[in-house]
Amino acid sequence: MTVVASRELRDGEIVFVGIGLPNLACNLARSTHAPGLVLIYESGAVGALPERLPVSIGDPSLVTGSLMVTGMADIFQLFLQGGRIEVGFLGGAQIDRYGNINTTVVGDYAHPKVRLPGSGGAAEIAIHAHRTLIISRLSTRAFPAEVDFITSPGNHSRGRSRKEWGMPGAGPVKVITDRGVLVASERDGEMELAALYPGMTTEDVTSRVGWPLRVRERLATVAPPSDEEIRLLREVLDPSKLYLKGG
């Protein structure tokens, strides 16, 4: 997943980085095909070059050697709402067919079965980033037909399209999973299976999604990680396996 996500990033792009696998993916891209990637963290670090794997989104290593450190009002008003962020990474406990994401509650909001952390900056990243990439392992629990709560809006939410809501960003263009890649339909924004990892079948993906998943006629096969990508991840970027657990 990390390698596939890293390949989605183009050299020179401005990325709003989340912690965990997105952070690894961004740093892998920076070490391979996208040395000019600009990493922006919601904590205020712009153009960060973390020398260690940050353990939180506000890690002190994001500050040391970065291009700019600024307050969060600037990050949200000038960078994100100002339209400067090209790519945003999102993940969540539940993801639906339109890429709506729930990180707030499982069950009813007033009486939740499980209370999750909430939005953080995710709602506004989903609305403003020029495009977003979702990363998540596949399971019917994580991919229900409908999310219990929309924290971060996808391509169609609360009865309207992004265009009808007037959202500036293009929304989730891809969902990168551990078995294949879903791509948003240009027609209606619904996620469709577009590529499989080597050795995976269509059924491996569709059986782990809680709605009848659309499958494209021609499925691509995702190129396996190169020796160099594996070496960088295992030996340089996450040698203590803080985030890499078979991902």
Add this chain to the structure above:
Amino acid sequence: MSEPAAALSKVVSMRDAIARFVHDGDTVVIEGFTHLICFAAGHEIIRQRRRDLVLCRLTPDLIIDQMIAAGCARKLVFSWAGNPGVGALHAFRRAVEANTPPLEIEEYSHFGMVARFSAGAAHLPFWPLRDYQGTDIAEVNPRIRQVTCPFTGESLAAVPALNPDVTIVHAQRADAEGNTQIWGLLGVQKEAAFASRHVIVVVEELVDTSVVRADPNRTLIPGMIVDAVVVEPWGAHPSYAQGHYDRDNEFYVAWEKISRDPAALARYLDEFVLGVKDRAEYLALLPGLTKRLAATPRVCAGVSYGY
């Protein structure tokens, strides 16, 4: 240029600062985004057994989990309630999922909270932002509303000003008057302090005003809005202070297990918060801490302010 007359010192003990500026029922902010979270102040509020507080913070972090478990909070206003880089806040979860203890919540996204402090700081009744379209967040929070731009007709989200009774900011250094310098991640401390009726600054180091004047661009909070200055080295532990000490990630990981079990959490509060009289006694319970977490210096050269 003549030196201005020395201002009255605002330096007080943590006990006196909390006794004087934090009262039952107050709206209290302890800000700092991962960086510079003033655990020392939170612990003193627990020791003084404040009740019915409205706690506002973007990321409640472990300190608010501890204050909820200690029974200080009536309500939490927030945007992300987790253990950063680790997982969940279990005292918070028990309060919301099982009502033990009862806790009212008012929830935004980070941008919404930042906007509330910005409005409060600028003395405006609300702050407009392009946010919340298509989400359920505004559906469950009636204080997130819509306004129409009088110039373009565009519909925008609006959040109300947040003006806390007191904001507590941890910082690397300040002078005795409260001119406060912070570097590293700045969070929303400036806006929170300007929005607040009272401000307590807690510092790693008390410096002479000449140190502040030598580098005025680094001042985040001016002394004129500060009520009290508390000198409390390592007061942000287990969070961190850039240039002074690293985050105690081992403790953040350990909190997962402690906070899962209400009895273990109560034992933690008994030993490390209620069982000590101040920060010095807390640090004495953690031998080797300063050596383990002390920052490796990376000193910046500075600039010329000459003209």
